[in-house]
Amino acid sequence: MNVWKQISLALALVSLMACANANIGLDSVQGRSPVVQVVRNVSEAVVQIKVESTVTVRQNNPLMNDDFFRYFFPQMPQEQQRPVTSMGSGFIFEFQPDTRDAYIMTNNHVVDSGSNSSNTKITVTLADKKTYQATIVGLDPNTDVAVIKITVDEDERITVAPLGDSGNLEIGDWAIAIGNPFGDVGLARTVTLGVISALGRSNLNFGNNSPIYQDYIQTDAAINPGNSGGPLLNIQGQVIGVNAAITSTSGGSIGIGFAIPINLAKRVVDDLIASGKVSRAYLGISPQEITPDLMEAFSLTEVSGVLIASVEENSPASQAGLEVGDVIIELNGERVPNVAKFRIAVAISRIGDSIPVKIIRNNEERTVSVTLAAFPDEAATAEKPSTPSQREHGITVEPMDGNYARQNNLSGTAGVVVSAVANGSPAAQAGITPGFVILRVGNTPVNSVDEFTEAMRQAIGNLENSRRKTISLLVTDRNKRNFYYTLRFE
Incomplete structure (x- = not known):
């Protein structure tokens, strides 16, 4: 050779x-592997979250609803205090050196028990094993995103996880998950590697923790209980998602995990830090999925888009000239192939934004400009202060045909739906949460907001003339089960 x-x-x-x-x-x-450098750069931003709280649980004994029975057996306990502990993950995404405040992104379902009960303690453990007590900045159950805050010592070195762009992901991209599986300190900051398996997953059922706005990133990077709230990273070491849930037959990872896209999460946390709540834009239509039959009936070329089934009066949609039978195919320059994508597109928009909406009407494409507004219920709440009874019991309710019930897929005509519960209130201490439907106050049926307000006013007024300190509520929970809950007024 x-x-x-x-x-x-x-x-x-x-x-x-x-x-x-x-x-x-x-x-x-x-x-x-370049994963090594990603872990070096980001892992110390990942924290462990422990939530310890006490909730009041009412005994489900129907006899104790009878005044006669309670008179002869007053010693029978109707309520019990039960300790609840939950574990999860989170990551520091913002740090303010002047105040030493570190902001942590996590899942709503990791810390929500901390907002619905008294005597709650949220403990954050950093990479150096140092612990800090955290406070809740804001929660958004509709996306399952939450922000908590810790104030660290002067000598504490803080690592901030850089936020990326989930809008340019492709199936097959690398995905790196970091978290604390099973809440075990010995397994803290476990790293798993996989790929983006799918994008835009929606209509997933995670029980009571199922958020309204779903646009999940699916990954086969192992995500286990305790990983919730941890970051999903790209190969550049940027956060592209917040790990949230798994589909499993065993309780552990089987390669089907879901993360909230960071672009959606960023929109939420901006509002939570600014005001503690999310203000969402409102279009004012009832969207419907396009089926093959509807595609044929409306002479469409593909099963894609959102059919307008109704338009609310005086809504942004009606003012822009949108009509029943229009098919929305683009919103603000983004395709909306289905209802889930439509909801996300509206959710990430801002109140007051004027956005182009491309529709098909009578087989012709046209574009209209819509100026988004606040939800009517939110606007009314902002304009009208809470009544004294609302401030005392801590419950905000809406009618069963209102926006909150529609957004949460609640149906029925009886009762009023709980849309918010004030922290530390008698309702929060009793374990009542948003999404519950109140059927009765004491023995009084309530089927409207006015009826509920009046019934609570009378019930609270009656407490002043008796030795009783409790009011019972007949409630339907998210699993369609009826229970009596007791509000205690000390």
Whole structure:
């Protein structure tokens, strides 16, 4: 073999080795995966969250609803205090050196028990094993995003996880999950690697924790209980999602995990930090999925878009000229192939934004400009202060045909739906949460906001003339089960 052949073979071998390293993602100098550098840069921003609280649980004894029975057996306990502990993950995404405040993003379902009960303690453990007590900045159950805050010591070194862009993800991209599986301190900041398995997953049922706005990133990077709230990262070490849930037959990871896109989460946390709540824009239509039959009936070319089934009077949609039978195909320049995408597109928009809406009407495409407004219920709440009884018991209710009930897929005509519960209030201490439907106050049926307000006013007034300190509420929970809850007024 001559010298030139030997040189050619050597060059070919070097080329093959370089290609192999590139294909498997190895650092050509260190021979290590780039995941190593991602973990070095970001893992110390990941925290462990422990929530300890006490909730009041009413005994489900129907006899104790009878005044006669209670008179002869007053010693029978109707309520019990039960300790509840939950564990999860989170990550520091913002740090303010002047105040030493570190803001942590996590899931609503990780910390929501901390907002619905008294005597709650939220403990955050950092990478150096140091612990801090956290406070809730804001919660958004509609997206399952929450923000908590800790104030750290002067000598504490804080790592902030950089936020990326979930809008340019593609199926097959690398995905790195970091979290605290099973809440075990010994497993803190466990790293798992996978790919983006799918995008835009929606209509998923996670029980009582199912958020309204779903646009999940699906990944096969192992996500286990306790990982909730931790970051999902790209290969550049940027947060592209907030790990939220898994589909499993065993309780552990089987390669089907879901994360909230960081672009959606960023929209939420901005509002939570600014005001403690999320103010969402409102279009004022009832959207309907396009089926193959509807595609044929409306002479569409594909099963895509959102059919307008109704338009609310005096809504942004009606003022812009949108009509029943219009098919929305784009919102603010983004395709809306289904109702889930439509809801997300509206949810990430701002109140007051004027956005182009492309529709198909009578087989012709046209674009109209819509100026988004606040939900009517939110506007009314902002304009009208709470009544004294609302401030005392801590419950905000809406009618069963209102926006909150529609957004949460609640049906029925009886009762009023709980849309908010004040922290530390008698309702929060009793364990009542948003989404519950109140059927009775004491023995008085309530089927409207006015009826509920009047019934509570009378019930609270009656307490002043008796030795009783409790009011009973007949409530339907999210699982359609009826229970009596007791509000205690000390």
